[in-house]
Amino acid sequence: MDAKVLDKILGIAFEKRVSDVHFEVDNPPFFRGRGQLIRSKLPSLTPGDTEFISKTILEQNGRALFADLKEVDAAYALPDGGRFRVSIFRQRRHLGVVMRVIPPNIGSFKELQLPPVLADIAKAPNGLILVTGPTGNGKSTTLASILEFLNETQSYNIITIEDPIEFLFTSKKSCIIQREVGIDTHGFDQALKAALRMDPDVIMVGEMRDAETIDACLKAAETGHLVFSTLHTQGAVSTINRLIGNFPPDSQEIVRQRLADILVATVSLRLIKDKAGESLYPVVEVMRNTTTIQACIREGRLEEIEKYIENGQSEYHMQSMDQHLVALCKKGIISMEAAKSISRSMDLERKLMFT
Template identity: 30%
Template structure:
């Protein structure tokens, strides 16, 4: 069996070659280029867009449950940088699902199993190519976490995907990878961590599919100190005190504009986290999930 990607006429295709009853067979899938924009995900004009516009080095983590749409959002982050900044981007992905044509940036996409044996090995090799930005589609083990943090400490901007149900739990998972050590990796992680986003999919009030709700943790000096000491107990409270975008605050804004019902929101946060908000600058997702056969599971999954 063979799996590989090919470019033809500016389009990317995924080939799977195999045997069926002893005869050669193949399936061909066109890689997606309909990458969502940040404004469609409710991420424009705020902390995430500002981070992508200005940050030269450090670590950003995009977390969420499996099948929460974070692969789409990850592609949107890469696409935004590709369209706005002159950089060299290397992606390392478990399976390439979106095809990034180089725009302002040069984009190199590598796939696990086809182009490299492991995330850890691929990150080590990518650092030697001196990219400006590394986009890593998973952190499966301690070794990968360590090389990612070291790459961020070396001046590269690293975007990484991680399974997790909140920003704090994603941080805790990373810290737990280095439990039992001498604390140096915790300190280094505290120094390089810049931004965490945790994505959830919630049911629209009009019943027309799902829409993303985002929690955004901006790592200021206090948060970095908490990470360095391995103590995350006050992070959520700190987010509220500093008016960061907690999940409760984002859902409250979505309730206010009629995108989500209160009954749906309390499935994800405690009732006490639902606020009555004044007019806010929080961006609200505008895109409606597609429901055609070309985009499986309404495009967000």
Template identity: 35%
Template sequence: MPRRILDALVGAALAAAPGASDILFPAAGRPGALVDGAFTPLGLPGTTGPLTPHQTAVLARGLIGTNPRLLADLRARGGCDVSYRHRDGTRFRVNIHRAASSLGLVLRRLPDAPASLDALGLPPAFARMAGLAEGLVLVVGATGSGKSTTLAALAAAILASRPVHVVTLEDPVETVLPPGLGVVSQRELGTDFPSFAEGLRAALRQAPQVIVLGEARDRDTVDAALAAAETGHLVLATLHTADCSGAIERLLAFFSPAEAGLARNRLAGCLRYVAAQRLLPRLGGGRAASVEVLFSNLRVRERIASAKDTGLGFADIIDQGAPHGMIGFDAATAALFAAGLVSEETALARAADRAALARAMDAVKAGRGLPVSDITGLTLETA
């Protein structure tokens, strides 16, 4: 019964908001959908307003069932993730979480197939990532920034270009990857392996050339990912952090002070790329990715390996590496503005350095023959 009710509610939500990326059934509040990142309230059949806590709990329990791992995660972490397929074939990753003494649900819509790197508008550095034979590549960003979509596109590009065995470790399996020239083993947490760390260690016995890690979320998982990258595998992983600098610092923070020196040397030796992304509202609808890119060079390796503040941060290295293909967030956002994909207001709202981005956009406007200031009517007095 709860599954039929959920099917009916999700079907109504998809009909009302066909472009929704997420459907929300909060423990307290009106059901709604996220369309291009903006919340849209939904009126659903059989509801006159917010779902009651009892109703959302029934929906959540219908998805969790008696699964011991999901129940343990819900008790210990206050939330769990589960896969759900609507009766029309649409797939979702569902986050069930405790809120207001009840349970809420957020359903993230999953793509039927991976997008291409070009279709996502990702910078040329991603094509170089797809050509790597070994090392660690991190795709980072906030929740909902498209990390999993980018990771799937990167894995699909690798499979399309060379005959490799790709093993994915996911929670749950999101995008079904086509084998291309190779072969794919997509494995799901809780069903196919007990933890990401154990899944990584087991994957090394499955003859992979490429390992796709859904999330580097704890010390043991990061340790196993470094070990895999150090032994000749290409490891693609996501991490929840805002930018490239934060990604490196967060990885290192998983290790104790006694382990820090070795961890720094290991990461300096195997890291190849870090890409951080944000999704900005696109003019005309949809969203555009602003992507910061850091790749390993001598300066990056020295900065990672050194426990001391050398005075040159990763943001400085990215700025100085721009002629060689590194990209900072503001430069990426300025490029989106220059291409007519985002508005000036949107760009400035997400600026890391508002003044620097404003200068870059003024240069774009000047090149188009547009005014770079809204101050008009000034005249020079003459004696």
């Protein structure tokens, strides 16, 4: 393995439009395309190969490959500008690498087939907006699309704090500052505190990983800023529970009240295959923090939230995951079997029948 071979393999990933590339000892490189993991016909990798790949990636990030490295996140760029988000780890004492392809262009809401209501949500003057979903279901891509919309339409100072930086932005109507944890700052918490002294209008935090980061995001939203972040949760209710559950029991009631005051919306994503199995479509739950939902959060009546999401479709352009699945089924884009595989309810067919 050398740099030319590595870049050629990664170039194939862009050419074939795969989402991930896997490098593991005693296996050839694997590619994930259309949701399926595909074994390449390339030679199996040796420990020296994965060590070379890891070292090359870390050197580009100004880091060294230490003997006791267990796991690290990084980014990698090809000479032609193609970018990857990278996870380096140890398994069975050898280094392994998984590289997520970052699309070269930031798609618009229409291009990504996201609900147009995201434009209205993004125009909130302040507060907290959360993009959620399992790993690999489009959170980063959606968040980049929202930030690019603001970049093109608003005169904002936008600060991003990422680990690592994924999409590269060019300042347009807005000014965008991008800071990477481990290179430009020591951590999310420190970077958030610094961001408040950098004249921000919008702050994007790549991920809420702990109570300190969550608390800092809440404080930033409470002081009049618009804050975006992500969580690995599957819907509005689980997102609220996860946020509150990060705090000690004696603090949770106060956090609940704070969250009710500053939450603007949650946008939860899942990707689903179309009937032909050729494309992936986003299925999106949109919850906006209406007065009714705000009361549910304050009083702990979270089990009522999905009902209010579904009832708010016409007036507030909210939608539950099931409502979007039903709409995609009715348009003939996805099959009922595919819809059932990601629906969290037991009566999806009944909803389809009576909608």
